[in-house]
Structure formats: structure tokens, C-alpha cells
Amino acid sequence: MRKNMIRRWLNLFRARASSPQFILTVVLLSVLAYLVLVPLYGLAERTLLWHAADTRISRNIEPGTITVFHWKNILSGRISGSFFYKPLLNTLLTGTIAALIAMLLGSILSWLVTRTDLPGRSWLKTLLTLPYIIPAFAIALAWETLFRNPNIGGQPGFFQVVFHVPPPEWLSYGPVPIIATMVIHFFPFALLLVSGALATIDTQLEEGAELLGAGRWTILRKITFPVVAPAIMAAFVLTFGRTIGTFALPYLLGGPIRYYTLSTMLFTSLKMGFEPIAYVLGIILIIITSLVVYGSNRYLGKNLRRFETVGGKGFKGEPTRLGQWRWPVFSLVGMVAFITAIFPLILLTYQTLMLVRGRFDLGNLTLHFWVGTSNPNIAHGEPGVLHNPIILGAIWNSVRLSVLSSVISAILGLVIAYLVVRNHKSITATLLDQISFLPFLFPAIAFGAMYLSIFATRQGPIPALYGTFTLLVVISVVKRLPYAVRTGTSAITQIGLELEEAAEIEGASWYQRIRKVVMPLATSGIVSGMMVTFVGMMRELSLIILLITPQTRVLMTLGLRYTEENQVQLSNALVLLVTLITIFGELIVWWLGKSRLSRLRENQMAGKKG
């Protein structure tokens, strides 16, 4: 009996350990552990060690020994106010207010463009999602162009040229512009979330109330709102979560008057050489984000699910008639769309065409910054975009980075998704799922700090990767992995298990099944995910800003450098370039999603299992 049991377990183990899926899971698990857990540990460890630079505090310090000094220093030391509590307060303040306004604006607009007879609502909806696609950096630059304040130095902004008085400082820099630009950047996110919920409400719910004699306002208040309320809450929480990690907006619009948030403080302390402070802030950022994600998952997960049965057929009923308000509301919504989506792009474009900054007359227009060659009288001799080797190099790097990271993360995400979906009961697969989700909890700049802390030096057999292009690709792939796994998961779940089993019964090995069945069917599903990553990496700034060296510059970081050097025309040109590429990429994504072929295939794949 005993011998029997041993033989049984031995056989089972042998079958398990030799299965290619198990081996792959274990390999991926160790690679990801190295790329996610080790840097996280490294970052945490460095907050608890004396650094070489700390010897300036006291000569008795021995670098490398353990201390809680940095934590104490930040949480209760002399510098805690300016390095931690104020930035924390600023982060929470700007984030909360911006998320609140974005939620309100997004919800109202989404109701208008999905459930009423507003003229041109589908066009308006597309237009209103544009600010989310435009890099936050671009919105910040546009704001600056409009409200630049001479107190900071430099040339006047558009506001001053028109009104002949400088704008008040609170409108140029600090919390107000940060909140305003955050709202512009994030309200489309709320709009998309809430319209998704609105679109799935079964209008019979509302019609039922109407038959009972309820008025339009009563229906909206008693039926529609409670049903989409969880989505509206989700919009708030998720937007808030995103504002915590934003870097470009507070950096450009708060930096000039030393208004810091946690993420810009992290960046600034690194730049000033206060590494331990930056690392502690990184850990704090990760903790805050994790709390938000955990809380929202717990609370929203429950509440979103509660209304899931409501989904129903998503039957489209009659839209609400706006009556005499139709055209006034249209002009209002149209104006919002113009101000948030189109006007910033016009401003940016106009700025790139100005020979001398701050002179908005037509005689000042030039194409020099696009097509001109080096002229020592203009912009310290920096040639225009098309002739500037640095910019051309950055374009090449941007494209290379985006293509590589989108392809690699898509494939990796698909493989992980496959292993997780098809082995959902195995512990190793579950572990793999969780570890690949972890980067979702790291605000981009904190993740950058993690890699900076670990890969600046040689790690065992792996040489110091800091300054290499490879490191940029690695961090981009890992950071995008949670999204890629999610896209991969939906692609894999759409491939009915029976399709694979049918091949298995015919005698196909795992590799043959992957090659002949899974890969061909999943491709159409992950291509759009790949495009999303491509677009995301094109406009990525905070993730890589700490890891960029002159050789590995990309468009966004170069744009930031030009901004810091006050070469506004060039920085605007670069950001505009990124914007155009991302809009073009989004169009491709949209077109892919719409294509008839992909839908046909999905129908077929979903199977008709009853």
C-alpha cells in the first residue's frame, strides 16, 4: 500500500515536471521575480541603508549598514514638511479635486452623448476622448503657452498679449492649473467608463418606470443614476489613482514655483542627489497606489458586480429628447470639446511656427523649427526638426522602443495569459498571474526609481544596465505587462477550450496546438493591444525619465529637455509629433476593433455552447 502511494506520487510528479507548460511557468516566474520582486526589494532595502553620500551628515556613518534614519528623517525630521507632508498634501488635494471634477464633467457629458438626442453626439464623443489620447505633457505645454507669467521670466503668454496684463500667478502655476489640466486629461476616462455603464442599461428598466407615470427627472434620479452610480464611483477612484502617479503636469506647472507633489518631489530629490529621500518617496507612492487599488477592488468589485445582472440585452430605446435645450446644450458641449481637444493642439502648432516667442502676429511666423538648418541667430543654432540629428535620433529611439516593447509585451502577455487561463487551478500559474499584475501597483516614476536603484550596478551575471537601451525596453515591457496579460486573457478566453481539445485528441502536442490553433486565433485579439502599448510607450515620460541618458533619448524626454532649456518651439514640435503619432495609432486601434473580419472570427470562436 505504502509502496503504491510512493509510486503513484512519483509518476504524477514526473508527468508534471516534464510538461512544457509547467517548465515555462517556472521559467517565467523566475524571470519576472527578478524583474519585479528584486527591484522592489532593492528599493525597499536602499531606504534602510546608509549611503555613501550620507557621510556628509556625520563622519561616523558606515555606508551599507542598516538604519531607519531616512524614514525617520522624512516622516518626522526637519525636512519632513517640505519633502514629504507638503507634497503629500498637494498630491491628495490636486488628485481629489481633479478626480471629482473629472467625474462630474465626464458623467454629465457621457449621459448627453449616449442617452439624448444631442446633434452629432457620436462625433462629439470621439472628439471628447481626444484629450485622453493627447500626452499630458502636451496639455501642460499648451496651458503654459496660454498663461505664461512674466514673473517666472521669459516671454509673455497668449493671455497677456490679448489682455495686455499678465495673468494672475495662481492661474499660471500651482494647484489651479495642475487641477485644470488633470481634469482636461482625465475627464474622457470618466466619460468612457460611465458611457460603458449607460450603454448596457436595459432601457426597459426606465420604460417600466415611465409606464408607471414617472417623469423624466424622476427616472433619471431614481432609476438611471442608481444603476450607473457604481461606474461613476469607479471613475472617481480610478481617476484619483491615476493622478497620484502623474508627473508631467505637476512638474511643468508646479515646478516653477516650487509646488511639489510626491512624484515631482521624488524626481527633484534624485536630481539634487538626495537618493534615500527619493527611494522612501517611491515606496510611499507604491503603498498609496496599492491602498487605492486594493480599496477600489474591494469596494467597487462588490458594487459593480451587484448590478451586473442589470446588463440585460442592452436594448437601445428612444433617446431622451432635449427639446428646446437641444442646440444650447450642443454649443456648450461643442465648446468643451473644442477647448479641451482642439484648442491645445492649435496652440502647440502655432507656437512651433513663431520665430520669436510671445509675438503672436502673423509676420512672426516661420517654418524654421520644422525644416530649417542650423542658424546661430535662432535657438542657439539648433536646427529644425527635420535636420536635427538629436531629434531624428530621438524619433528613431521612440519608435524602436515603442515597437519592441509593444511586440515583446504582447507576446509575453499572451503566453502568461495562456498559462494562467488554461491552468487556473495550479499554484505556480496563479503566482505568475499575481506577479505579472504587480507592476500595475507601481507608479511609473517609482518603478523607474526601482530600476535605477538596482540596475545602476552589476547584478550577479547581469552587467550594469543603466544607460542601455535594453533597460528601457525591459522596464517598458514589465510595466505594460499587466495590460498585456489582460488583453491576452480576453484573447485566450475567446478561443474555446474545445478548439484546443479537438487538436489534442487528434494527437497534437502542446507546441503544435500553440502553433496551429492558439497563435493564429489569438493574433487578431492581441494586435489592438499591441497598438495600445505602442501608443502608450510613445507618450511615456515618467517611467523612463530617470533611466534616460543622452544616447537613449526619446521624443518625450528630449521635449522635456528643450522645455527646461526654454526652447519652447522645439519642445512643442516634438510633443506635437508624439500627439500626431498617438492619434494615428489610436485610429488604427479603433479601425482594428471595427473591422468586420475580427468580429466574425470572434463569433465563430466563442462557440455556441449552450
Next chain:
Amino acid sequence: MGVMIKIKNLTKKYGKVTALDRVNLTIDPNEFLVLLGPSGCGKTTLLRSIAGLEKPDEGEIVIGDQIVFSADDGINVPSGRRRVGMVFQSYALWPHMPVYENVGFGLWLQKVPRKQAREHVDSVLQDLDMAGLGERYPSELSGGQQQRVAVARLLATKPPVFLMDEPLSNLDARLRLDMRSELKRLHYQLGVTTVYVTHDQTEAMTMATRVVVMEGGRIQQIDAPQQIYRKPANIFTAEFVGMPRINTFPAKIHLQNGTSWLEIDDINIPLSWNPGQKEATAAIRPEDILISTRPIENSPEFHVYAVLPSGPEMYVQVRRGHRIIMVRENRQLDLQMDQPVWLKIDPAAVNLYDSQSGLLLTSENKRTA
């Protein structure tokens, strides 16, 4: 052609749910065995265990002379090496491959030369009336054609065991009827051991050489279709098989003048044997009851509750007090609502079940009082 399949003590648990509970079953070569039961009864798990798509916790499966699964010896032959073919409920046609690639996939895996494989696939398609459709993609075929492609995939490699998981459930009623005869014909021609899963009892009755009724992971009865219908081994099978549902009653049994009498409410039916116990559950099929519009012996008065004509026959529900009885009449009777009627029950067709165990009482297993 076909091979024997032996299943010993097969058990499979999903967490706390027992999908298969010590199932023992021997399937003869050339048999058309149907696994019948409500959803969640374990029939699909059993089929998938034979296919090797599911790994049981306990027991043994032997296909032909090969032990393909044995929990004790840690044997689990991958499904590709079990020499079985399967038709899935969704057909599982690969949407990115044209028909001939779908059908020829197994041949490609067996490294059959391309030209030879193509010829073989063409002849299989020809046999199934699908000639000329080889270049089409599955989404360009009708439901019935997709079903045939799934069958063609079996025929291309012709394994000695065919497994079918509700293969006709996605077809419309008419096509389903046609395909039933075709599958039956195919089985007759090839003589391949076929295990067929369905929840549709008509399908089970019409196609099977033997039916296995399952419930709660256990086999309830294994028998020829007629036997399943006429002599259900327990209450579950009696109630599950047959449309409209069988009538069941709590009944008393008493002896009078040397004859056993079955007493259902105030209906008295003479039995030809003595069940040997005082109480039982009586089960009577609706067609074993006749309606009389005039009073007859041993029957109290009933009233017509509902009349449901259905083409060649009619279903009549009659009521007495709170009890409603379903009758299937072949005659076209002119019945009015609430009209008084009397019932004549065929004593030979009444099955008696032990009220506690739910098992069929026969003259062999009766309890000697």
C-alpha cells in the same frame, strides 16, 4: 473494428462536488452506448475522462488492451495516444482553417504525405455529401454542414472509438432528426465503439443499443432503451425518462381473497403478484391509463382538468380532489372541461417502488414479510 472499453471505480471530484462516484461500466465493441442524464449528472465528465481531457481522482480506464488511466499506477495516457475521436458540442472546428485542413489535421499530424492526405479528405467529404466545400471556412457553412465537418474529422483518421458530446444539440429540430439517422447509419457501417452523451431522452431512445442513465455522478441504470422505459430501475429513472412525465402515487397494498390489491386513493387495482409490503410508490405511464366517459368498476369519478391535443394523440389531465393525473390517449375523445370521467389502469404496466430506497420492487427482490 470497435474495441472494448472498461471503466473501473472511476471517481472525480471538483472541490466538494462529486462529478463521478465510483462508476463501473463495460462498453462492448461495436456498441452505441448513450450516456443520459440531466445537466451536472456527470455524463460529460465520464466522456471526457475516457477521452483523456479530464483526469479522474480514482479508478481505471482500459481501452482495447491498453490501460489508458490508472490512478493506482499513476498512468495517464495523453488523449492524443488513446486512439479515440471526438465530436464536440460546439463542433470545435478551427475557424482559421478551411474545411480540408480541419478534416486533414489528424493526417497532417501523422505525417501522411500531402497529396495522399488530400485525396483521402476529398473522399471522406464525398461520402458525407460535402464534395466541393473543402475550400470553405467554417463560418461560411450552415450548422448542419459544420456538424458534418466535425464528423468528417473523425472519419479521416477513423479511430476505433468515437466519442460524441451532445453533437446534435445545436441543430434545429428537423435537421436533428436527419442527422440521427445518418449517425446511426454511420455506426452500422463502421461498427465503431461509440459513446454518446445527451440530455435528450428521445435521442437516447432512438439511437442507443444501450442507455446509461446517470444522476449525481452515479449510474442509475444500464439497459436497452425499451427496458429503461418500461422497467425503470428506480424512481429517478422513471421520472426522468418519458414525456409527459410518469404519474407517481403513494399507494397501499392489501390482500383480499388471495389477491393483492393496489390502493391509490380510492382507486383499486388488482395485482398479479404479491409485493410483500404494505406501502409502496406506484408509477404509471400516461399511456397505460384509459379514459372512460361512463362509470367503471374500481374507479371513482374524476373530472377533466385540461385537454391538450397534440396531433396524433392527446394529453388529458384529470382531477380528483388535489390529485391530478396525466393520461395519454390515442383515441380522439370529445371531452369537455370539468366533465366527469373514469379511469381504467392496466395492472401489468404499474411499477412499484420501495418508498424509502426508491428501488423497483419485483417478484424477485420483494421483501418477505
